[in-house]
Structures are given as C-alpha cells and as structure tokens.
Amino acid sequence: MNPPRSSRVRASITLIAIFALVAVFMVRLVDIQVVRAEELNEQSEGKRSVGVTTYASRGDILDSNGVALADSVMRYDVTASPQNMGDVIRKLEDNTRVTVPLLDVVKEIAETLGTDVAALQATVQNQLATDPDANFMYIQKGITAEQMAAVRALKVPWLYYENRPSRTYPNGQVAGNVVGWIGTDGPQAGLEFSENDCLEATNGSQTYERGMDGVQIPGSTVTSKQAIDGGTLQLTIDLDLQWFTQQRISEQAQAIGADWATAVVVRVSDGHVMALADYPAVDPNNVDASNVIDLGSRAFSTPYEPGSTFKAMSAAMLIDAGLADVDTKVSVPGALELSSGDVISDAFAHPMMQWTTAGIIQQSSNIGISMLSERMSDSARYDYLKKFGLGSRTEVGFNGESGGILAHGDDWGVTQSANISFGQGVSATSAQIASIFQTLGNNGERMPLTLVASCTAPDGTVTEPAGEPTHVVSEYAADSAVNMMETVVTGGSLRNQLQIPGYRVAAKSGTAEVAEGGVYTNDRVVSLAGLAPAEDPQFAVVVTYGKPDTIKTSAAAAPTFRKIMTQVLTMYRVPPSTEPAPNLPTTW
Structure with missing residues (x-):
C-alpha cells in the first residue's frame, strides 16, 4: 500500500531542512577557514600564544685564582594572567571550601613579597579595568628563590614564574671600585662597563601556548632565539x-x-x-x-x-x-x-x-x-x-x-x-x-x-x-x-x-x-x-x-x-x- 501523501511531504521537508543546514555550515566553514582565516588565526594566536624571554647569564668576573668577584644568581619574576584572575577557592583542613576574594588574594601576595599592598591592588585593578583579556602582567620582578617558594605556597592558579639571572658581588667592597656594577640600565661603572663586550649575555626568546585555564600546554614551546651566556673575565688581582x-x-x-x-x-x-x-x-x-x-x-x-x-x-x-x-x-x-x-x-x-x-x-x-x-x-x-x-x-x-x-x-x-x-x-x-x-x-x-x-x-x-x-x-x-x-x-x-x-x-x-x-x-x-x-x-x-x-x-x-x-x-x-x-x- 502506498504511504499517505502527508508522509511524503514531511520527508521532503526534512530533507530540504537538512540540506539547508549543511549549506549554512559549509558557508560558515568557508568564511572561517578561507575568507577570515588570517584574521581569526591572529586573534586566536594572541589569546593562546605567550612569548617569553629566555634569560642568559652574564659572565663571571674572577680574581687571579678563580674566585668570583661578580657572578650571576637566579632570580624570578612573578607574572599573572589578567584574563584568568579572579577569586581563589581554597580547601580547608576539614575538607570544606572557602572563596577568597581577588583583592584579598592580591593582599596575601603583596604581604608575602614584602611589597606595598595598596600599590599592588591598584595595579591589578587598573590592569583589569583597561585590558581584562590580557594574558600577561608583572606582579614583581627579581624575587629570590625563598620568596618564590612562599608565593607558590599560596596556590594562586593565575600566577606564573619566570627565571631571571641577577648580578651579585660576593665580596662586597673588596675590589668594588674596580669591578663596578650593573644598574637598571645595564653596566654602569668599572670593568662591568669597560669589559662589557666580554661579559654581556644575549637573551633568547620562546613562545608557548596556554589553554583556556591559563595553564601551559605541554610540548607547545618553540624556541625562536637561543640564549647565549656571557664570557668569563679573569683579572690579575689577587x-x-x-x-x-x-x-x-x-x-x-x-x-x-x-x-x-x-x-x-x-x-x-x-x-x-x-x-x-x-x-x-x-x-x-x-x-x-x-x-x-x-x-x-x-x-x-x-x-x-x-x-x-x-x-x-x-x-x-x-x-x-x-x-x-x-x-x-x-x-x-x-x-x-x-x-x-x-x-x-x-x-x-x-x-x-x-x-x-x-x-x-x-x-x-x-x-x-x-x-x-x-x-x-x-x-x-x-x-x-x-x-x-x-x-x-x-x-x-x-x-x-x-x-x-x-x-x-x-x-x-x-x-x-x-x-x-x-x-x-x-x-x-x-x-x-x-x-x-x-x-x-x-x-x-x-x-x-x-x-x-x-x-x-x-x-x-x-x-x-x-x-x-x-x-x-x-x-x-x-x-x-x-x-x-x-x-x-x-x-x-x-x-x-x-x-x-x-x-x-x-x-x-x-x-x-x-x-x-x-x-x-x-x-x-x-x-x-x-x-x-x-x-x-x-x-x-x-x-x-x-x-x-x-x-x-x-x-x-x-x-x-x-x-x-x-x-x-x-x-x-x-x-x-x-x-x-x-x-x-x-x-x-
């Protein structure tokens, strides 16, 4: 027996709808993958790719017996991802959970680092007001390993840490006038300045990708420029x-x-x-x-x-x-x-x-x-x-x-x-x-x-x-x-x-x-x-x-x-x- 006419009509309408929907998807796919591909790739890259500097170590200055008069020690920059900033949920000892508001978290960070609480809170608020979708901002530069461990213990998921070699002079005033020093603008005096061609390090650069939660995606790191350490300067001074x-x-x-x-x-x-x-x-x-x-x-x-x-x-x-x-x-x-x-x-x-x-x-x-x-x-x-x-x-x-x-x-x-x-x-x-x-x-x-x-x-x-x-x-x-x-x-x-x-x-x-x-x-x-x-x-x-x-x-x-x-x-x-x-x- 032939199916009723109404059944054939419903089948035809369904097929037409399916074809129309596929056509819409295909047009959208062409728009995304061909027409707007470059624009969207740039936007996506900007949101998930993070470029970082890989720091090389400045060369040591040694006395005639190989004792360090100037050397580099590892310091750390604390950074944050503004787009992931927010309240932090902490699990207490009794397995209950408590929500710590953002500004209270920032206060904890500032107190742990020994920096001005109000100033850091203002910096964070200003960043979120001007560019809340940003992936990167500095919290504090050049902290010690001990400070970094203390901040890590706060378990703030949107904080990150980068290595940064820093200059130190183990013997203080001994030969200080001769050795010189490094300032915020680079070598300032003494052999640090005049022998900079030997001592200067060349920093490199890397790019890695983060997921939506701000966590680095394993295996995504690409080195675009290799870091090169500085040379070792040996003096005649004992x-x-x-x-x-x-x-x-x-x-x-x-x-x-x-x-x-x-x-x-x-x-x-x-x-x-x-x-x-x-x-x-x-x-x-x-x-x-x-x-x-x-x-x-x-x-x-x-x-x-x-x-x-x-x-x-x-x-x-x-x-x-x-x-x-x-x-x-x-x-x-x-x-x-x-x-x-x-x-x-x-x-x-x-x-x-x-x-x-x-x-x-x-x-x-x-x-x-x-x-x-x-x-x-x-x-x-x-x-x-x-x-x-x-x-x-x-x-x-x-x-x-x-x-x-x-x-x-x-x-x-x-x-x-x-x-x-x-x-x-x-x-x-x-x-x-x-x-x-x-x-x-x-x-x-x-x-x-x-x-x-x-x-x-x-x-x-x-x-x-x-x-x-x-x-x-x-x-x-x-x-x-x-x-x-x-x-x-x-x-x-x-x-x-x-x-x-x-x-x-x-x-x-x-x-x-x-x-x-x-x-x-x-x-x-x-x-x-x-x-x-x-x-x-x-x-x-x-x-x-x-x-x-x-x-x-x-x-x-x-x-x-x-x-x-x-x-x-x-x-x-x-x-x-x-x-x-x-x-x-x-x-x-």
Whole structure:
C-alpha cells in the first residue's frame, strides 16, 4: 500500500531542512577557514600564544685564582594572567571550601613579597579595568628563590614564574671600585662597563601556548632565539691581597683624616696589577650608600701632582742620556733663584751642601734635581716622560681613566721645567706612578699595565690582552735609580718606617702641594712608592693619601707602604735578600 501523501511531504521537508543546514555550515566553514582565516588565526594566536624571554647569564668576573668577584644568581619574576584572575577557592583542613576574594588574594601576595599592598591592588585593578583579556602582567620582578617558594605556597592558579639571572658581588667592597656594577640600565661603572663586550649575555626568546585555564600546554614551546651566556673575565688581582691592601689604606686614611687614598701593587716582570685599592670603597651590592664622587677608581681617574716620587725617574733619564751618574757631584745651595725670578727651595733649610746624585735622591732635594735637570733639554725630557707613560692613559683603558696632564716640552718655561723635575707642574694617576716604578724595577722596560688577564668566551675561546714592552731607559740607568732609592731606606729620614727585616727595599717619598684655582694651598698629596727586593725587584707598591688633616708629609704613607710590601713578599714567598746594599756615596 502506498504511504499517505502527508508522509511524503514531511520527508521532503526534512530533507530540504537538512540540506539547508549543511549549506549554512559549509558557508560558515568557508568564511572561517578561507575568507577570515588570517584574521581569526591572529586573534586566536594572541589569546593562546605567550612569548617569553629566555634569560642568559652574564659572565663571571674572577680574581687571579678563580674566585668570583661578580657572578650571576637566579632570580624570578612573578607574572599573572589578567584574563584568568579572579577569586581563589581554597580547601580547608576539614575538607570544606572557602572563596577568597581577588583583592584579598592580591593582599596575601603583596604581604608575602614584602611589597606595598595598596600599590599592588591598584595595579591589578587598573590592569583589569583597561585590558581584562590580557594574558600577561608583572606582579614583581627579581624575587629570590625563598620568596618564590612562599608565593607558590599560596596556590594562586593565575600566577606564573619566570627565571631571571641577577648580578651579585660576593665580596662586597673588596675590589668594588674596580669591578663596578650593573644598574637598571645595564653596566654602569668599572670593568662591568669597560669589559662589557666580554661579559654581556644575549637573551633568547620562546613562545608557548596556554589553554583556556591559563595553564601551559605541554610540548607547545618553540624556541625562536637561543640564549647565549656571557664570557668569563679573569683579572690579575689577587682577592686576598686586595682585601689586605684595602684594609690598610682605609685604617690609615681614617687615622690621618685623608679625603681619599689609593694603593697599587704591580708585578714588575709583566706589569700585572695584583691589587688596586681605593678609599672610600664602593659596595656594588649597595651603590646608593656611597657618595657619587667615590663611585669610580681614583687610582685611574684622579691625577695629582706626584711630588718627589718623580725624582728617581728624573735621575734615571739623566743617567740614560749620559748627563749624570750616581756619584755626580753637585753643590746644592739653600735656595735656587731661577731666571724667571721664581725661587726653588727644599723641604728643610740647609746651607750649601755637597751632594752626589745619590745624595740628592736620599735627601729629596728639589734644588739638586732641578740643577741636574738643567743639563737636558726640555724636549728631550718630554720625550722620556712620554715613554714612561705620562700624559697618556694606561693600557688598561679603565672606565673614566685619566691620562694626567703633561704640557709639551716646548711650552714649559723656566719655572715649569724646574718644577717637573720634582713632580710639580705635571699630574699623574696612581696607576701611572706604579707603571713608572715597574719600569725602573724591570731594567728600564715598561710593560703594559695589565688588569684583565683573559676573557673566555662561551665556546671556550680565550682572548688575552696584547701589548709590547717599551724600552724607556737602559738597564744601567734603571738599576742606578733603584740603587739610589735604596739609600732612602738605608739612610733617609724615613728609614725606620721603611725597612723590612731580611729584605733590601728601594723607595721614594713624595709630598706635593695641591693647587686650587691656579694657586697652591696648604693641602697636600702624600705618597710612598718603592720596589723590593732591591737587588732583583719583584713587586712595585705605590701608596697615596689625598688631603690628610694631620700628617701632611710622606711619613703618613710610609707605614702603609711597609705593611703592604711586607704582605706581598710573604704571600708570594719571595726569598730574602742575600747581598748587601751597595754603599753609594751621598756626599763629597
């Protein structure tokens, strides 16, 4: 029997409806997958894909023995997903559940992190008001592992954690002025700044996807840029000696009321800086605690008129040029009137004295060294001074380093020519003075002053500083200068403060007037520089105090010099001297 007509009609209508519905789906599918595919993909990607920075570690700064002076530790950024923010449901011990309102959760987070509650609540509220669908916002940057564990214990599902290497300085003020520090804008001072090409890390980037609940989808991470750690910078500085040196200059600077102080220890054979101390010292972990004028290294940045420490160099130049010798006889008056009308005097009153060149060095006579220096032309003396490194920055190239002031020999004039022979009318840094004494101790060969021993790249490539020695004066001239400085220790006014039992020491004191506004004042810069053992110099030590309130002569620097030199000889097990000091004639 044929089905009724009404049944056929219903079947037809159903088929038509099905075809119509399929047609609608197909049109919609074409619209989504073809017409609007790119637009929708971008929107979807923006909501589920999260781009993050993968942080590389900045390179370590090590002392000569591999001890860290600066390194990177892991810190963590706390972030949140605003679109998933909301009240938190917590399960209590009795298995009941309690709902904690959003702002109360934010308060718990702030209190756990030790940050301002109201400020963090305001930040969250502002974010939710302006862009509630955002996937990312910072809660706090750079927290410790302990802080992160405490926040995790709150079990807030919309909080996330990212690694962020942070800089730390394990030894605080020890070598702080040299090492420098990292600020919010990157390297700010010291070797952190000047050696950034070695130390700098290159951060990478990754993208991962989150589900609707904000949780990262496993296996969805794609690395678009690989992170590369920075290189390792090894210094010539010995941490233990650096600590000792800083302690000694600090205690004496405070005792005599000095505004500042420096001390430099250099290995004579290769120019390696074994210690370089500044007072006041800077703690890179707490830079804000220091005065802004103390943030650099005065040993490199602060030139001063060095005074009589120059005299040994002046004598070496004359001997090298064949214009004098250790026993050259000079009749030294109590005052010397120059053709300019200016008068040169010594630090103590005396009648006409019959001194040799050695005697002039021992007695630190401004008049005597001026008279001897008249034998050499200003242009020739200028050329010697340039070879000694005056007027130019050292090879270290330290951040903020000064080359000092050295006018050209053609421009000196009579008075300045005389003054330069005994260290006035010219300025140099403590690092430059240390280089001068390294040269005299190294048979007249100036080695490039070296603070950085090497940089080791992440791939193992090692780069060492290149530099050639400079022949400045003859071995005979340099050795003669050292022998004459030894008479300062054996027979000078500071002999009781300079002698080190078992060792021959060569030293030269310096007391220089400080000029302000073109006029010399009552302030002084006092120094003591020397070498040991004198018969075969291994180390040079330079100690300087700026503007002391009490002892305004080089006697203020002598005790510190002896302590540091004694420590150096002991630390590096330098054998005691076995030969007696030469008996140079100082009078005639």
